[in-house]
Amino acid sequence: MGDFWREPMIIGGKTVITEDMTQICNPARVIEQIGEVPVGTEKHVSDAVEAAARAWPAWIRASVTERAGYLESTARYIEDHLAFLARMLVLENGKLLSEAVAEMEGSIGVLRYYAGLQKELSTDVIRADGRGTMVLTRQAAGVVSVIVPWNAPVQLGFLMIAPGLLAGNCIVAKPSTYAPLTLTHILLHLAQQLPKGVLNVVQGSGSTVGSALITHPKVRKISFTGSTEVGRTIGRQAARTLKNISMELGGNDAAIVLRDADINNRLFQELVKGVFGSAGQICYAVKRIYVHQEIYDTFLDGFIAACAEIRVGSGLNPTASMCPLNNKNQFRQVTELIEQTESAGAVVRAVGAWADDTNPLAGYFMLPRVVHGIDQQHPLVQDEQFGPVIPVLPFETEEEAVALANDTEFGLGNSIWTRDVEHGFELAKRLQSGSVFLNVHRVGASAADMPFGGFKQSGIGRGHSVEGLHEHTELQAIIHRIDM
Ligand code: NAP
């Protein structure tokens, strides 16, 4: 018997299991069930929201230092169980063990970063002039729904939960049905330390549990990380009770390789990581590459040669450098996009090879694809592929490169590759995206203290950083006028 984890729901401090359970399979070996979670219902959501609402009055009176202490002790818990948790994440998400370890370390960083922001909440801004005194203070929003995707469930979960709790909110979290185990395992530990009802977890599908979390009248705020499509649905549903919404949505990031870029091994290795890390299933993965036409052929040859080194295999296989896709739906969508790209007449090149001992049919394995001879209007260029397929397109002038990069409904991130960093900073300001990286573009390039989020349909508001904490508060002005 292999690993098997049963992770419950957590409602008002009690663990809850249902008769029916959702089975979680290993993306690298889909016949292997590695765990299960309950099938939550609307009733579970309303119980959880009521429990959170009951816990809230006491929780807002707890000191910020006390609340920060829970974040610190969760960081320690992850640290103490890092190897176990990283392996669990590999088995449910599919990512490489090194990527899962990085996600655990990133989560520890996020928890400690927010624990360190206590002052931000305990210090009021005071403005005094001839008119009197105004105190600006931050209050908690109340009950917050946190909805988490499967691609980096632990780190993305804590990027919403840590600032939410620190600010004094009570939370009902919904993990993704495609990777709920590791996050729930850690949240169970945290919920057992916290006063009952402060942190609740309801498992289940987006259409039932997710929807109920968006529409419940006692939920004051929604923190959502996931696709743009679901983001739009949430926006519509949340409008009925005018909830405050923060959304981190899909991306279609461009890497712009300028004529003066250092076309060397470092650049190719960075772009291979930026494109194919987690098999491209990262919101700010490089999803389009634009290269100056004078260096286009040299770039393409070098990039394809670098991609040839990729070895696709299970996340636990030490010889693998790229993991499988996470789920059947994702696998089918990316496969269809590749077929569509081929039939449009573009050149689609399979690159890399299977890692030792890999049976590609056992899981959602896919060889990487490099695509050229493709039109800017093709869906592979316009949409978020969220898989290991990358289009490479030429441009003539910087003006054109900026226009092409901005010609999409997404605006999460972009990167500029150039020797002239000063010029890179200037050019970056013409790109419509929440982040712009210079000569790097991959996981690890963003930081907990770096505001993160999207322009256009890539999101609403900013996560990470102090901004992410402010998103989980309501700003209050208290005024004493002496001039009236
Ligand atoms: P998704 O399909 O949008 O799902 C995200 C979460 O929303 C899941 O928990 C899902 O539940 C739930 N959900 C689905 N329908 C819902 C509804 N009608 N109401 C409420 N909740 C609902 O996204 P995903 O496939 O998990 O993740 C990949 C996407 O997330 C990509 O587009 C990626 O770019 C984006 N992403 C963005 C960021 C960022 O920071 N900007 C970070 C990571 C990922 P179930 O799936 O369990 O049914």
Ligand code: MG
């Ligand atoms: Mg794309």
